[in-house]
Amino acid sequence: MGDIRQSLLPRDVLSAAKELLYHLDIYICNLVQSGRQPPQVDSKTLELVEEFILHAPKDRNTSARRMSALQELQLLEIMCSCFQEQSRDTVRQLMFSALFNLQGNQADESRMALLGKLVSMAIAVGRVPILECAANWLQRTHRVYCVRLAQVLVDDYCSMVPGSVPTLQNIHSASPRFCCQFITAVTTLYDLTSEELTPPLELLQMIVSWIQDDPRLVLITFLNTPLSGSQPISSLDVTPLGGLVRWCIKAPLAYRKDKKQALTNGSSESEPEAGPLFSALHLSVLQVFMLLPNILNEKGLYGRLALLQMESLAALTSDLSRLLDQADKHTHTSSADTHVLPQLALDRLAQALQVAMASGALLCSREDLRAICSRLPHNNLLQLVLSGPVMYYNNIHTPPLAFSPHAAHSPIASHPTLPTHPTLPTHPTLPTHPTLPTHTPHTPLAAHPSSHPQYSTQPFMTGMPFPFRPTH
Template identity: 65%
Template sequence: MSDIRHALLRRDPLSAAKEVLYHLDISLGSALQSSTGPTPGLEKSTVELVEEFIFHVPKDRNIQPKRMSCVQELQLLEIMCSYFQEQSKDAIRQIIFSALFSLQGNKADESRMAMLGKLVSMAIAVCRVPILECAATWLQRTHSAWCVRLAQVLMDDYCTLVPCAISTLQNICSASPRFCCQLITAVTALYDFSSDELTPPPALLEMLVGWITEDPRLLLLTFINTPLNSSLPLGCLEITPLLGLLRWCVKAPLAYQRSRKLALTNGHGESEKGTAYEELYSKLHLSVLQVFLMLQVHLTEQNLIGRLAVLPVESVAALVEEVSRLCEKLMPLPAANHIQLALDRLAQALQVAMATGALLCTREDLRTLCSRLPHNNMGLLG
């Protein structure tokens, strides 16, 4: 391996990176074809080559790394796009993608994430489905904190920096539904309504509601296609976007009322943002309830009713705590209607989740869990 490294050091950065990618394809492809057991892993020396010549983290601190120019980096991204598009074997694509972008807990991880964000963004722009499918697997198996980082990059590229680019992202749903399911889960983790900056952009909200209204089953793709015996790493994203979307529907009226309070306190006029998107959140809430009913059919068919909690009680308890704190902060204001709407949505969703087997707890346990909340019109909470 030292001979390979010395040969790579004599090349220009783009040529060296292409050679490492070729080396990965040959070595891992051959290992996968001859292996009958678990997926083969990378040797430490190969990982070091990837880090040094693709992500430019020098093995030797005394050697100045050869940095790519912006043009060279774009060329490398195009080479990667072409490689994943032309590789006909999905297993090899997945293992190469994992070899490149699985986080190692070292200083190369920041470079990995920067390259990954650019590659997935490019794959969306030019509709490279194989890369999106690999990214979907990455989002499923990586710690949620890194998934949120990737989601932020994509939201910056397609919602913030060039708002009209959202139409390009919107078209990806029919090309790679599995990627879109994982992306929804990631963006609901990103936009948690903890501040105005972490409120879903209007264009994103409209796009997601359109996706889900057209095909509610989209939200269950990861769950349905994940083997029951597979063990996902601790801290990864939820198995469905349902909890995140429920959080959006419940917290939206409270968060927009909070924004109104801040605007009035700072001497600004009232924002029309809340009322403008009430209908979208109502549609989203209805879709979430419909998906719980679809989920019941799947759980019943797989004999999983009462055995598998899709909404963990701990996660529901955390949501109830968040809602309770928001309600307390809004109580002095004439916010009764907004609070009541949030509580009614929470009550409806939890009732349906329990009835369909997605939430495993008794009605009394739920009352205890929600005891800090104000009373709601449905009499199910507080």
């Protein structure tokens, strides 16, 4: 395509960009039809994109061409139509890559600016092909730039234009893949380390409603991605589970809502409270974990793939320890929150760890957990999780523990012949326990700790229904 440059130079900026998009579409269609594997856009074509669409100067002696705001809007409309009218997904993806794949040069800033505006417009006018391309872009791009795109969308739909949140919310049904990647990006962006990095209530409410409507939404990228073990360490996580868990656990201590600002905005009556939203999100995340055992088994990944990484959990417990220390320094205040909220955060951590281990999302030994939680204050539920065996619930079908690479560290693994305890009606002919007198009726295991010395050093939790009811 290098030979068309001379024909583009005399044109005005909008006409040249439109003409180049037309030729780029034809060029990529021919590239795909040629059967070359993998199809790859040549460097000369990328240089034309930078010069006539991103308006990066060809050399230092050439001044950059600029579009007016109206021309830029017209270009975005042309691009939306171009992607919408192209029926072949392979062509669309290659064209999107040619336009927005980061090259590590000065044109990248122009790429990011144009990308943010294009995706924002695609959300507004419902251009699903662009959202699907953007989902792939988010999956393969460095997380720093993914977070920048997420920030642009949050600003556009949750901050700058009042009442525009429902427009963003509609992408749940339009493009679930983009929705999943967007959640992952915003949970990476908002880590609750400061007021500025706390998710807006409108965004939080929207994400809670998405996951409540469809818990599998946060697993879409994982379900549709061939996992080769070569996921770039700089990319977004394959699911937003880690970020959502971080939100729920840190929220009681880190989330601060400026009520005076809400009053001046006149929105205090209509805005939801943050506490119930995070509590609902916590329950939804636990329900997502419930889906994982069967999914991991179907993919042959149970015990081999951890969707929650120990490194991120270690960072989370370190942040939580710091927040708890800060809360402890303010215990001289009479507020009951200084006592209730720390325990709420620890309870949620315990619940998340327990359910993640039971579902196969977290692969680690008890020793590993005790090490990363060693700086945390005492919490009854957390202590049970750190000292007791993993609970496998009746409605979760799990493979033998030997399938897990960490089976040797599991307290249950040393008792492979431990019989199950099905629910039995009280009956005079009920089988008796071999270690109890024959006239003693069978009772739950927890009622006879002295009869089972092998469990004397570890509290064994029994009869706890699932899902957990999160602590409010």
